Amino acid sequence: MELDSGIGVPANIAAAWGLRERPGKGPKPGLTLDGIVAAGIRVAAADGIGAVSMSRVAAEAGASTMALYRYVRAKDELLELMMDAAIGDPPPIAPDAGWRAALTAWAWACRELYLAQPWTLRVPISGPPATPHQLAWMDAGLTALADTRLREEEKLSIVLLFSMYVRNEATVAVDMQAAVEAVDTSLDEAIATYGKLLRLLVDPARFPALARVIEAGVLDRADEPYEEFVFGLERILDGVGLLIAQRAGS
Amino acid sequence: MELDSGIGVPANIAAAWGLRERPGKGPKPGLTLDGIVAAGIRVAAADGIGAVSMSRVAAEAGASTMALYRYVRAKDELLELMMDAAIGDPPPIAPDAGWRAALTAWAWACRELYLAQPWTLRVPISGPPATPHQLAWMDAGLTALADTRLREEEKLSIVLLFSMYVRNEATVAVDMQAAVEAVDTSLDEAIATYGKLLRLLVDPARFPALARVIEAGVLDRADEPYEEFVFGLERILDGVGLLIAQRAGS
DNA sequence: CGTTTCTGTGTACGTTATACGCAGCACTAG
DNA sequence: CTAGTGCTGCGTATAACGTACACAGAAACG
Numbered sequence: 291m292e293l294d295s296g297i298g299v300p301a302n303i304a305a306a307w308g309l310r311e312r313p314g315k316g317p318k319p320g321l322t323l324d325g326i327v328a329a330g331i332r333v334a335a336a337d338g339i340g341a342v343s344m345s346r347v348a349a350e351a352g353a354s355t356m357a358l359y360r361y362v363r364a365k366d367e368l369l370e371l372m373m374d375a376a377i378g379d380p381p382p383i384a385p386d387a388g389w390r391a392a393l394t395a396w397a398w399a400c401r402e403l404y405l406a407q408p409w410t411l412r413v414p415i416s417g418p419p420a421t422p423h424q425l426a427w428m429d430a431g432l433t434a435l436a437d438t439r440l441r442e443e444e445k446l447s448i449v450l451l452f453s454m455y456v457r458n459e460a461t462v463a464v465d466m467q468a469a470v471e472a473v474d475t476s477l478d479e480a481i482a483t484y485g486k487l488l489r490l491l492v493d494p495a496r497f498p499a500l501a502r503v504i505e506a507g508v509l510d511r512a513d514e515p516y517e518e519f520v521f522g523l524e525r526i527l528d529g530v531g532l533l534i535a536q537r538a539g540s
Numbered sequence: 541m542e543l544d545s546g547i548g549v550p551a552n553i554a555a556a557w558g559l560r561e562r563p564g565k566g567p568k569p570g571l572t573l574d575g576i577v578a579a580g581i582r583v584a585a586a587d588g589i590g591a592v593s594m595s596r597v598a599a600e601a602g603a604s605t606m607a608l609y610r611y612v613r614a615k616d617e618l619l620e621l622m623m624d625a626a627i628g629d630p631p632p633i634a635p636d637a638g639w640r641a642a643l644t645a646w647a648w649a650c651r652e653l654y655l656a657q658p659w660t661l662r663v664p665i666s667g668p669p670a671t672p673h674q675l676a677w678m679d680a681g682l683t684a685l686a687d688t689r690l691r692e693e694e695k696l697s698i699v700l701l702f703s704m705y706v707r708n709e710a711t712v713a714v715d716m717q718a719a720v721e722a723v724d725t726s727l728d729e730a731i732a733t734y735g736k737l738l739r740l741l742v743d744p745a746r747f748p749a750l751a752r753v754i755e756a757g758v759l760d761r762a763d764e765p766y767e768e769f770v771f772g773l774e775r776i777l778d779g780v781g782l783l784i785a786q787r788a789g790s
Numbered sequence: 791c792g793t794t795t796c797t798g799t800g801t802a803c804g805t806t807a808t809a810c811g812c813a814g815c816a817c818t819a820g
Numbered sequence: 821c822t823a824g825t826g827c828t829g830c831g832t833a834t835a836a837c838g839t840a841c842a843c844a845g846a847a848a849c850g
Contacts, residue, residue: 566796
């Protein structure tokens with residue numbers, strides 16, 4: 291924290307932590323990093339990351355395109371800052387209620403955050419988590435496992451596993467939502483259309499197992515959007531539970 | 541298959557299935573779709589998807605940029621075709637050895653495929669699986685679960701869960717590999733650098749659980765690259781195993 | 791043989807990120 | 821108080837991108 295002049299800190303990470311020395315020599319800056327990031331988030335929320343171009347953000351922030359480069363090294367850095375600002379701090383985690391309840395709450399909170407700001411899922415990941423809010427979420431996830439006898443290494447792996455899972459499931463949900471909106475139809479109808487397509491394409495002789503799934507009518511109607519999420523979440527929680535029980539027993 | 545004139549089949553899917561009517565009226569085509577796709581794959585394999593531009597692929601295929609558009613509706617479609625060609629057919633799955641062994645083999649095969657062709661991970665997913673090889677992989681995964689008493693719906697969810705997991709874990713592995721190569725260092729060193737960075741940034745008062753992980757030395761050295769993959773895979777397999785046992789019991 | 795329809799290609803347009811240079815401002819050294 | 825210096829915002833310029841469009845020519849059909 292104090293060692294902001296540590297040479298080892300990559301530039302984009304440093305920016306995310308707010309350690310950017312701006313010596314008071316030249317004219318007063320007319321913009322602020324936070325303002326630019328907020329402008330970027332406004333654009334992304336309104337029209338998706340596809341609309342987040344430097345010129346568009348600059349217009350939203352009330353400046354010229356090139357002015358942004360006085361605050362941000364490149365577009366990637368802006369995106370990373372937007373991401374960090376968007377995810378914010380995790381809700382408080384109480385491991386007293388048990389690791390399973392705590393991790394479940396963590397996962398749901400994470401999912402809601404993604405669904406509320408779908409553009410965050412389109413920001414390309416640029417490295418291991420190192421921005422303040424990313425670390426805060428990791429800490430929260432680890433806290434959920436604090437009372438178990440897992441090895442620290444295992445806790446980290448598990449949190450990453452869940453983090454990955456939630457992110458992916460949210461991506462799928464958002465993609466489906468986007469596809470549905472693009473054709474202006476209902477979720478049920480979209481699934482049914484997909485089912486019909488597969489019925490057309492899948493030769494039962496070539497893909498017998500898949501044909502059985504289709505014949506069972508799985509793709510004729512849509513589940514509630516969160517049911518798929520719950521299913522996978524429960525499986526992984528079960529698997530982790532086994533390991534926790536094993537470690538507790540030894 | 542035969543109903544290629546089905547109006548419901550999206551254009552890109554139709555292309556992937558090879559149903560594209562090219563009536564014999566005009567001059568003989570000088571290129572082939574397969575040739576173009578192969579050229580695209582050659583470019584991607586050599587220099588990554590970033591290098592896959594229409595002009596570059598055209599040059600590789602020995603034609604002008606715009607010639608590609610006689611075979612491909614847009615760049616997205618080309619990428620989808622490249623993807624489908626790259627994943628190929630899954631290895632034969634023998635559920636006789638048990639669902640767990642079969643799913644494990646499936647997951648490893650899938651992972652190897654991603655690692656061998658890292659660019660496939662950067663191709664944006666454009667919809668639910670519908671190309672021939674994608675469906676073949678799905679069928680193979682479902683076959684692994686064929687002898688269980690799971691509901692068809694559950695089988696599908698489980699295969700998607702694994703598919704997602706493998707894809708993500710491979711993405712992380714490839715990203716790490718790329719980062720390591722970019723700085724021209726070793727994996728161990730890269731992890732250690734990350735550990736040092738976190739030691740610098742993480743205030744134990746603010747992120748106690750995370751600080752404990754770091755203090756435990758988890759980030760001082762790298763595991764074998766596949767260990768993280770195995771860990772998550774085993775957890776999910778365990779979780780799925782619980783459900784299978786439950787369904788078998790009832 | 792004309793007509794039709796498809797082929798490959800060149801040109802042109804709109805966007806993108808961003809390197810560079812300039813004019814002016816605010817602070818610091820003298 | 822007065823240079824000087826290093827920062828500010830900005831306009832211009834460049835290179836690359838996907839692709840719409842128009843055109844010349846080739847092959848098949850009537």
